[in-house]
Amino acid sequence: EESPGGPSQKKVVAVVGGGLVGALNACFFAKRGFDVELFETREDIRQAKIVRGRSINLALSHRGRQALKHVGMEEKIVSQGIPMHARMIHSLNGKQSPIPYGKKGQAKRENNRLVIYLSSYPVKLMCRVNFVFLRSDGSEEQVEADLIVGCDGAFSAIRKQFLRRSRFNYSQTYIPHGYMELTMPPINGEFAMKPNYLHIWPRNTFMMIALPNLDKTFTCTLFMPFEEFEKITTGDEVIEFFQKYFPDAIPLIGVDALKRDYFRLPAQAMVSVKCSPYHIGSKCVLMGDAAHAVVPFYGQGMNAGFEDCIVFDEIMEQFNEDFSAVLPEYTRVRVPDDHAIADLAMYNYIEMRAHVNSKWFLFRKHIDNLLHFLMPKTIIPLYTMVTFTRTRYHEAVARWHWQDRVINRGLLFSATGALLGGSFLLIKNPPDINKLLVPAEKMWSRLVALRTS
Ligand code: FAD
Secondary structure (H helix, E strand, O other): OOOOOOOOOOOEEEEEOOOHHHHHHHHHHHHOOOEEEEEEOOOOOOOOOOOOOOOOOEEEOHHHHHHHHHOOOHHHHHOOOEEEOEEEEEOOOOOEEEEEOOOOOOOOEEEEOOOOOOOOOOEEEEEOOOOEOOOOOOOOOEOOOOEEEEOOOOOOHHHHHHHOOOOOEEEEEEEEEEEEEEEEOOEOOEOOOOOOEEEEEEEOOEEEEEEEOOOOOEEEEEEEEHHHHHHOOOHHHHHHHHHHHOHHHHHHHOHHHHHHHOOOOOOEEEEEEEEEOOEEOOOEEEOHHHOOOOOHHHOOHHHHHHHHHHHHHHHHHHOOOOHHHHHHHHHHHHHHHHHHHHHHHHHHHHHHHOHHHOHHHHHHHHHHHHHHHHOOOOOOOHHHHHHHOOOOHHHHHHHHHHHHHHHHHHHHHHHHHHHHHHHHHHHHOOOOHHHHHHHHHHHHHHHHHHHHO
16 A cells, blocks of 8 residues: 555654653654654643643553663653652551552552653654544545554544444443542651652542652642532631541641642543454554543553553564554454453552451452462462563453462461361360369359449
């Protein structure tokens, strides 16, 4: 097929959406020597004096780092981040208890305000262009390309075109929770809490987390059902609410700041989007949130999007850049993994709020970590597989279910064994009954004395 640029020209790839995934993807295609055009509705933030919109903290883990490494950006980005070694759980009484992520020394999670450096690659950035999907009516805004890559986020315009087609599966789910960001300033120029942790205040239906920033502030994100957000209408009610659920955070955020910032922006919604296939013929493909918006509770949305780029690139290598073979293979390989991480993120939505408070959950976490330490190749905690390896997401889930069954059975056998062993020892070496009777008699006479006194 002839390229829009002419027979001898390089193939043109139009990347729609210059967010995290689109910008990185543009670098991947440019590295392969394609003529890349990046379409973004917002202005070029590299030139902007004021960058509008929200800036959220993102946890960058292994998958994302591998993708950045591929285009030579890992160090540049990671050096601007803060490593996080463990979660720090804040209980209601202000007690803080760390839960490590996994094996010591391995738990490294970067927390970044990410800006992708496009400058190192020859990518044409077309700002303020509203991308119009390929039309045949000769419209001025029509863009021709050999491949259109839809990286235009959770509300993708490119994906909307897929919806018109037959056999395209699509679902979206809004969770009842919204999120709101609050800032915890530094105290005497230092972090107000220990910086190398993901701080969590789990309160069953509510949850607050805090991530450190380079300027020694923390960004606290409060997750709560919308109806609860709406119940709080005055500054005093905000303080009352924090007093009840997050009292240790009040002096750290500040009473005045809390009263003010709570009403600065309304709570934001969170959506989970699943679809399939990710491609149309050999012309168009979806990646990042456009293909799979996930709720943010596994810290994997961007990481999964970055991994999309690396998986696509691996398939390009395998199929010699033949789009007609690459695109269906990409859908075949990637859909089960992206759907698995969407489900896991939903699972963690419950785990982070409720289970981290449960003793059984904490006990199992310790057992999992201990077993991983003893048998690092056999037992790998789910979180470790997802965050610190490139194990395919759907394989990580299957392995997790298998490990869970084995460990639970092991615990049941051990408990039964201990019970039987104990009974056997008791039968073999019965304790002197008189020694047991004396304290029992004493206790009984004390009880009688108490009742009659
Ligand atoms: P986006 O970042 O949404 O970018 C899409 C881009 O497309 C935007 O720049 C937009 O302007 C542009 N665009 C839209 N429509 C058009 C159009 N028609 N034409 C041209 N351009 C267009 N992920 C993690 O990995 N770790 C985390 O810790 C983490 N925490 C999160 C916390 C919260 C509260 C939230 C909400 C998300 C979090 N995520 C996290 C998820 C992460 O933010 C997203 O997965 C990531 O931003 C997706 O990148 P993207 O490039 O696919 O989409």
